[in-house]
Amino acid sequence: MVEQKFNSGMPVIANLEDFDKNSGGWFERVIFRHRMVVVVACLLATVVLGFFATRLQVNASFEKMIPSSSPYIKNYLAYKNQLPGLGNSIRVVVENKSGDIYDADYLLALQKVNDTLYLIPGIDRSWMKSLWMPIVRWKEVTEEGIDGGAVMPSDYDGSDKSIKALRRNIMRSGIIGNLVANDGQSSMIVAPLLDTNPQTGQPLDYGDFSKQLEAQIRSLESDKVGIHIVGFSKLVGDLIDGLYSVMLFFGASVLIAGLFVYFYTRCLRSTLLLVSVAVAGVVWLLGLMQILGYELDPYSILVPFLIFAIGISHGTQKMNGILQDIGRGTHKYIAARYTFRRLFLTGLTALLTNIVGFAVLVIIDIPVIRDLALTTSIGVAVLIFTKLLLIPVALSYLGVSKKAARIAIAKDQAGAENRGLLGHLWHSLDRFTERPWATAVIALSLLVTLGCSVVMMHLKVGDLDPGAPELRADSRYNLDNAYITSHYGLSSDQFVVIMKTNEDSCRLYQSLQSMDKLAWRLRQTPGVQTTQSLAETVRMISSGMAEGSPKWLTISRDQAITNSAVDAAMISAPGITNQQCSVTPLIAYLADHKADTLSRVLKVSEEFAKENNSPAGAEQPVEFLLAAGNAGIEAATNIEVEKGIITMYLAVYGATALLCLLTFRSWRATLVALIPLLMTTIICKALMVWLGIGLKVATLPVIAVGVGVGVDYALYLLSVQLAVQERGGSLAVAYRRSLDFTGRVVALVGLTMAAGVITWAWSPIKFQADMGILLTFMFLWNMLGALVLIPALSHYLLNPKGNSKAGVTLDLEDARAQQEPRKPAAGAPAPQLTELALPRRVR
Template sequence: MVEQKYNSGMPVIQDPRDFDKSSGGLLERVVFNNRILVVVACVLATLVLGFFATRLQVNASFEKMIPSSSPYIKNYLAYKNQLPGLGNSIRVVVENKTGDIYDPEYLQALQKVNDTLYLIPGVDRSWMKSLWMPIVRWKEVTEEGIDGGAVMPADYDGSPATIDALRRNIARAGIVGSLVGNDGKSSMIVAPLLDMNPQTGAALDYGDFSHQLEDKIRALQSDKIGIHIVGFSKLVGDLIDGLYAVMLFFGVSVVIAGVFVYLYTRCLRSTLLLLGVAVAGVVWLLGLMQLLGYELDPYSILVPFLIFAIGISHGTQKMNGILQDIGRGTHKYVAARYTFRRLFLTGLTALLTNIVGFAVLVIIDIPVIRDLALTTSIGVAVLIFTKLLLIPVALSYLGVSKKAARIAIEKDRAGAENRGFLGHLWHGLDHFTERRWATLVITLSLLVTAAGTWVMLGLKVGDLDPGAPELRAESRYNRDNAFISANYGLSSDQFVVIVKTAEDSCRLYQSLQAMDLLAFKLRQTAGVQTTSSLAETTRFITSAMAEGSGKWLTISRDQAITNSSVDAAMVSSPGITNQQCSVTPLIAYLADHKADTLTRVLAVAERFAKEHNTPADAEHPEEFLLAAGNAGIEAATNIEVEKGIVTMYLAVYGATALLCLLTFRSWRAAIVALIPLLMTTIICKALMVWLGIGLKVATLPVIAVGVGVGVDYALYLLSVQLAVQERGGSLLVAYRRSLDFTGRVVALVGLTMAAGVVTWVWSPIKFQADMGILLTFMFLWNMLGALVLIPSLSHFLLNPKTTDGAHEAGLLAGAVPVPHEPSRAKENSKALSAH
């Protein structure tokens, strides 16, 4: 029975038999006339994808963290096999807590650690270095020439004589500060890693490798023996272990979201439904990731929460519409169809904007970012089914409690005088449609944005702290790293320049002289501890062959002498060049891998390469190629992040602007939607400067999140506001109706998501804590920007001079408007643009 009509044009229907099921668009009819099929299909999909989600692997790949198309990384990959140990490696330091390394009991423990590590699958055993490996050699000048051998005596038996021989060999090898601690109380094992597990042929599982290091290596420590482990694989392993804490925080976020939604709706069953469908969306995503061959890595842990957050945002809008319709007396089935009819296109546009916004991250040439972009886009696409279709259909069966519906409609009709301080504050938002307040808000926004722009210019690309900024300073990994930095003169941060010559030409005087000159320039650069190269070793051996005379500590112009020195260097120092003497690494040991340090070193190396590289057809072709070593790879990654961030902004905002134009058919409305997002991005980057957070792989996706979530708020608010204005309402009335219908949910979602992620501040993983701070700010600022800036900007851009005064009172007190017809939308857009 039709009881009454309200001025949205939608009748209040209490009996679904009075509803014309053939009304609405084609998609609406297909979905709601086959509701049971939709529910069954979604439940089956959840069960099937849930099964595959349980099989999703958690891992990370060294290769996925680097920009493979970068010319510097291409150089590294091209000569990777000829540069052993200058990429992905693990470093294990064995400490004698009660004495020094010249203790038979300690050396026995070191040998056990060495042999255990040697047998762990994934270690490149050919280039493993330690006191117990024959590849570590000593050399000295005697009256009979150059003598040398393995540092560990071949006849070592723990006797005082062999201990003394070891002491002499270590001194002659010059490895104090690199493989032996400066205080002589610890020694290091350096183990390059393979990309594949040789036993299985699969990619190396860093989580499993890290657990083996803990179970087999760290388990060997005791009251007398200390173990310290650093390296990419160990860092990733610790991050993977920290994912259990991340999952706990995700659960806390779900609970907080549930509490906030329930306090708003006062309906338990609809709240549980909303949360259940939001979690189902995450399950769908994880299942699809497993089917498509993706893995969940520590850097993409943001994705599940992001999908949950966007799902809550859209789902709450749907539930709010149904609450209000049922509160006015409409049957739950009809209310669900009304809400679907009103908000499907708006929600679809918002989700498509999210998809495009995240998809453009693929332009960042770092595989882990591309994977994040694609998986996030897939997850948002999933929400089209779970949020836009399943929630309205499920609520058409479950409905909401009568108490919740009554509270919702009472809130909608109550005046500001009955709402206390918060009510007055909420209704005070209407003032921002007035010129005085709008001018004040825009002026303050300009000042804040200007200040944020000035501060954000100090944002660094890369790490700002020593060690692993992804983890807390007090984490075991960073304590281990601090121990190594304090006790070893040569850090693990290596910047490697690859010197490429013609075959057997690395021994030529001019090549060695150029290497020596670059090494000298690098040593003069702040942040470089020392360098190591074939040229330096050749100078030492040349002097050694002249009975150690300081006059011969040079690179001889006599090619015969230099040839002998290079031959001796290749024997005494394996890996100092390749067998063809055509690829030679020049290693700069850095004090740290901070952004400023890498920038300085990179600039020196680039300038030198530009000045000294010769063409391939030259008589003696010579190239100085950047870059290898963990610091060199990180420098290349920073370049890609810095280069891609501008392109990403242009793509994200360009795509968002285009979709806003298609949605509103008004360039003015698109500007109103975009300005708060731009402001959020600028202030967020300023906040990163204040908090000491660098722009890198781990933090880059947060920027895109701010645009993706923020545009939802603008689309929902503006869609209602423009619809009311189209029907003759003034800006004041239109904005009030958008606040009453979608504005409350915008505020609810902003507060809910901020309360959920702020708990991340206590995460053991520092970069998750950083993301929690940034996301909390972005959720709140996007909410405030939408509620305050949209009416203020609308006053100047979306405020036609004429309105239909006959409808003012009815529109202000009436129900939520239906979306405008295309023809009316076009007319309205023309009117607004003409203004």
């Protein structure tokens, strides 16, 4: 890393011939001696990567949303082929708007929906269930024993007779509330999904699959027939559809950023350059993602904006330095080199901190989070080239307009009488370096943090709302889900416990008795509607074989009777156990998948498994394994999120602290930089509680984003402040210099980024709206924390009593005087207020 010495001798040089091109570090000389190579290389990279960016696929994967190394998910993956329909599936409800399902026209429409869905690639046809599928069967007890057959009569012809037979079969099948609505006005088709498209051999494209559902299934909706579709694949499809409207919000963010930068600089060409290079950084990232085999999914939509926002932040710092130097009369080439010399190492350190801060997210064992961590780190690494190198080089050619330069200097030289309210507030910020103000702001911050610490203890891990919290409550998906929930006795939220035994051992009395006990415990748990298991089916069949006598509604100790009951169950209810009778699911139907519901069910299941799983070496082992079903998988994911958040905090703050230590060489300065970030994290979690936002896969990265972006502000402000203090300046003078040089841009960037993401609050994707609100708060609070808390904390941690060096005596009164810059004498060059570089070493 190039060592940049503090240099107070950066004179105003108007003529390029008077500048020593051999000055500065070796890296600076290499870059500016080959400026055209840098520009051409970046343009060529933008064109090439832009081509690959156009080929980037938008998709999501069910497997990437789950923690594959979780013991619960390992159990699901190990036996998912033997648990049809208990993982990723789609549910289509066909409603008769003008009557009930016992209508020939309705049944014809249902058959058409069923057959159309059956032919869509990606459907696991062998386990598809509906009134028209022979896998759905009825059974009843007769004088001769147990009778049964397919629910749909084999001779169905639409006549009243066949419809009456269908009605009778439905009544004795036990599917009312499950495949048939309680009010009889609709029926459901349940279709498990394959992991791959059998036609292409590629992973199932949920975006395309969702479009086929809309084009082929939803299109069958009419005035008489209603269609309702739910399932992970449909949810992701709706999110992907919303993703395209999100592009409009990204465009709005770019426009807002451009306007903010222009109103600050009043220079059109440099603003266009800055925004264009920021967009180019996003293009580089998307192109590299395609080359490296990544996809853009709804949960990583944050990444492109984040890269753009960080790029704007660093680019504006560079442009601000060049703007001020040119305003004092410095040649544009020399101004670019001055700015590169002053800010390259600070910018590099900030970007490295961002990279490390995002990269540590890979420790969270959820593939979509790992992908987000890696792609964000790649995007930030791209900014080293586009922001730290390209912008200074490009501005050395373009420069800034003379009008913009004059305005920038006029702002610095404006007297108190020309300042408005905001101007007076801005020039009063260094009062926070004084003990009374520092004490007051720290005390207030401490009270707010303590209060928010109490509130954040109520933050839940998982969903807090029914349906799909990722979408708006009035979205078509959530309206469909609400219809299904209100019309069906059994929800689509299934929590599955797997009973694992030796082959054929699921028939044993002890195994079935244990399963029945667990089913009873789960039914007593709030949030569980009912359970379905082999044990319950065996009880009913045993009674049926005894002429329906309630005395036999039990699990018989007579193995012959139990064997007959299990054989009958396997025929009448396919999927109730596997063919080897060794993997048997116990399904708990939940009222919802809220965090509290999942926690209760998970606790009961875990405790039962711990008490009843056979010890190692048992002759007839019985194991209850968690978990399958969409609710079981979500519960396992919540566990990983809860474990990962602590690890993530330690890693993010540990990495940030280490890089700050390497930069400042001072543990005190590191504390000053980190304390505002810690406060932001605590207050943000309290805000999530107040807004009813749960901690889950979609919101977890926001915390890391707040730390990664917020540390930039501290690095830029503290690098200047410590540099002046090392020269002997008082804390007030040092902080005033940091405000003059980088503080305005810190405020500008905080406002720009907040204004850009607040537009997300109107997004059709609710979790993106939630992220927009949280990020707006974090950007603003990080900015305020940097501008207010850094000087206050510096008073106690970075304000030694002997604060002067030979020939320099600057105290608080000097700082007050220097807040009123004097006008230069006629013909004299403008004073240099920003001749700053990184300190040699902060002791």
